[in-house]
Amino acid sequence: MTRPDPTAASASEARLTLFDLPLDVVTLEQTLDRLGGWMFRAPRSPHTVVTLNPEFIVQSRTQPEFVRAMQEADLVTADGVGIVWAARQLHGREVPRAPGYDIVKGLMQRHGSELRVFFLGARPGVAEQAAQNAMRDYGIQVAGVHHGYFDSSEDQRVAELVGASGAHLVLTGMGAGRQEIFNQYWRQVLAAPVLLGCGGVIDVFAGTADLAPAWTRKLGVEFIWRVGLDRKRWNRAPRLAQFMRLVQAEKRRQGRGTQ
Template sequence: MSGYVSILGVPFSRKTLDGTVACLAEQINKENSGLFHLITANPEITLASQSDPLLQEIIRSADLIVPDGIGIVLAAKRKGEPVPERVTGYDLLLRLLAQGNEQGWSFYFLGTDERTSVQAAEQIVRSYPQVKLAGRHHGFFSAEDEPGIIADIWKSKPDVLILAMGAPYSDKWLHKHRRELEGVKLAFGVGGSLDVISGKVKPAPAIWKKLNLEWAHRLLFAPVAKGQKSRWRRQAALPKFVYRTMIRKGN
């Protein structure tokens, strides 16, 4: 079995959640390893990459892309090259925080609004007291603020940089500033995970997760940040993804 499956040209990892965490932990524990860019891609991002040259470039340069969405799992199965399970940004964040608590890893959190950022950081410090909080900053900053934020991240040199500015913006921002952030060992986007950790958004109940319906729970109950597209508008991409990957031949 190959290590990845291509869905609409995006090479998705076929590692399990456990295997992905082990891979990332190895990267974090390396000395002078350089920045490892992980992308957690769902059907919306996969479809968007078809008409976005910059996103295509980012995908080609990424170190690992994981299937963050049941649609990717179903598309891989339809292709006859199944992935074992979804690997979501939220699950990876919690697993890395738990392991970081044991090994003393440092984290920097960039994104969401100021109040949620503060509350998420406070909750993480309470739940994972041995994790080092290298720093944090909300995601509603201007171009004039960027040099100071980048300097703060570079100075603190976190093991893990968590981006919560929405996809694909988080990955585009990281790609733009990658050379300036070489002191970071691992960076990836987590969508609205900090909203959940802070308590602003309630996590999907177990039955929704079991039925792979977290996306529907978010659609119905999670607030949308100012400046972001309506989740109902974003879900309009899903029928196109289904057609491209499961109905139309040759994909």
């Protein structure tokens, strides 16, 4: 089977900067091509992937370590419509979306039984269910599972467990910031070619969280749908408003700078 060359970037690809954070202008298909190349290339080399959303930007304003983890990532995709809107406002560029769930599902569909996946995250028992469902639906190999509720003092133990699994893909779902910092800091120990901070994707695969309806995902407004129906997410709405204010302030600043 011929593998795509992950270094053969399209002429249309570029890396933008949003609030000191990188953003790669890549489609979902280009993302899947690049990650597929990384996963099966010899010798193996770890790569971190971030799916950027507005909450990440707001949260990172007070977390320098989170900023560094994203700045050092090998690939940063636009997860939500808010990032697409920000790129349009601040750079005049149309940036395609490559959300975490779509990336994970696409990789499983493409590579099936040749793909070894480690499910790291969510509450105890959830990663196991997600792994079983993914194995049933896509025929993947389960490299291992571990919940995401462990203290930082256990980071090395868990990283070594993942590193010994021979996984091609590690799905790290431990919450924004924690998962990206963990992947970046322990990348050499984790050793897998693709380390993806995936948020609630493990819960979706397990069936303990619902995927937003197709129409909301197509329009890029699934965040609004989730916040509206899930009381636990209501406290996240102010972050979206704060993000919009940040973008508007930065746009005004850029405008003054060009006058």
